[in-house]
Amino acid sequence: MRYIQGFGEFDNLASHTAAYGKACIVIDGFLFDALNARLHAIYESAGKDFLAASFKGECCDGEIARISGIAGKNGVSVIVGIGGGKTLDTAKLCADVLGLPVIIVPSSASNDAPVSEIAVVYTESGEYIGSKKMKRNAELVLVDSEIIAKSPRRLFVAGMGDALATWFEAKANEASDSPNYVGRGYRRCKAGMAIAESCHKTLFADGKKALMALERGVVTEAVENVIEANILMSGLGFQNTGLSTAHGIHSGLTAVSSTHAFLHGEKVAFGIVCQMILENACDEEIDEVMTFMVDIGLPVTLKQLGVEADRENVLAIAAKTVRNPLVHHEPFKITEELVFGAILAADRLGQSYLENS
Template identity: 45%
Template sequence: MNKIMISPGRYVQGAGALNDIGKHVANLGTKALVLGGKRGIDAIKSLLEASFKEHQVDYVVELFGGECSRPEIDRIVAISKQNNIDIIIGVGGGKALDTAKASAHFAKIPVAIVPTIAATDAPCSALSVIYTPEGVFDSYLVLPKNPDLVLVDTAIIAQAPARLFVSGMGDALATWFEADACAKAFAGNLPGGLSTSAALCLAKLCYDILIEYGLRAKLALEQGVATEAVEKVVEANTLLSGLGFESSGLAAAHAVHNGFTVLEETHHAYHGEKVSFGTLVQLVLENRTTAEMEEVLSFCKSVGLPITLKEIGIANVTPAKIRQVAEATCAPDETVHNQPFTVSADTVYAAIIAADAIGSTYLKQD
């Protein structure tokens, strides 16, 4: 199997980066459909209008329906065709961005991504996570290419709720451990190859930045400012995590996240918050060292990432619920099977229960 690494066509990051969006988009199209939630659109509307006017890019705005589902994707494709759109611009968080990527793929036009939060590694990837209209995980849609443009304005990111930023760190936290598992198992990555050394290094760099700068970045975000620590963690959450997971592979942590989506009581928890707990479950499955476990637990506790089932919404833990999650985690096409050993619903069930006990004990420590 060949080694394959993929990446976005262009990545732009910095405070005030949106001032240049018209210049970058004009290289890709002249009539844009801007897709996003009301909060995301409102955060960038004035900057978008001024830059597009300067660079003669026409655009229409369409509000995101709330779930990256097949009906929503079909709706956006139809609107794009009706309005002769030649580029889709996704604005906001992970589900809106995934919808923009999928819609552009089916409409056969370029896509630009403008995250207004650093809550997931969705912006850079050639992947859309498809849910049912009710919010239950459905499938992964692997796209033939990454976004043509990813533009991250850290001044906008700094104004978003800190919880979203922390959720992004939870998503990024899994990157190195999943990449390492896939490399050990010689498991295929998303483009259908093996990981390159560069992709593994980026995944490890992602983890190292989180541990070193994560708490400082969170504290700055809580004050609404973008420091150099924020810049580093935004890059980790968005670029490094995106490149790391996509070109190295996913394993248990994200599969556990997908398993949790079958429980409605977890739906209020953000993607990265559930992935954070999934990372702890993966560490238990792999029987990682005490030092590794404590480093992850300490980091999560310091920034406010969940390390117990209660923290992701499961207040009443029953064997039936956790068995349901474990069975969904081990579905035949799930990424948990990229672990370098055989995984079953029984071992996942045990790891979830043990991870919850470990996290609960850690939270009780002074």
């Protein structure tokens, strides 16, 4: 419903939750000690009270029941999630169960999930079960750029990979006239396309400058812009225009278990290379995108994702990719053979850029 981003915005959380009443704040276990203390100071000076819950690490039915149980017993009026993807998804799911509004506070800009209405559920042991659509979007996504700037560089770069896919996938969906992800799926609006394009331009204009600033742990205009591209523009872009091959390859890559150790945006990055090959993008565009991805450290080969480029692996990835609907949002007929070839050619292309970097 609302998106707020800025330096030190975390300190205004109490004033945002006050509009609803008492908040149950679900905090990433890794960040609990540091942030719980900071929250106590913030809420104390605002003369307000809150309930803290430490997230135990898995977004599963047991954890959702545990936290919504605590929140339900204590009569809270709003759920806040602070942390990484699984913490935020657990907060979304608890709010959905309880029929309460949710406020999302990401601790990194590693993907565009904070603004999406989708949460991914796992088993207690971390196996993927499926994704669930929330009844309503978050009331507020609050992004403190100071916190994001201090998060690990790898997370920020992975977020750039996820964001970089947005414009390529939007164009594929436009060409095939596929429905978007709003509600049951509708025709994409021009505003969605404009946001997706702006996401792309922002990454190229400010991506490298932003990474240099992050190496010093500081927030600059370029850092602010790329955070917005990674979270807001990428999120609004994909929901309003749709996903295609880059994310389709991402899902295909999970057929090989060694890719599980890699981040969402890292797998999507290799998916972009595959999409450019599949669409036979022009040399100029390929050169611009490949050079950028190698420069910022996104993976462009299978080996960089821990995958041996042998026939068995590539067949498994291609088979899983074509079983998923995303790759079929391209404006031409997709077969397993086409995807198989695109993956191997993409891997070779990535290799040549790595060798020359």
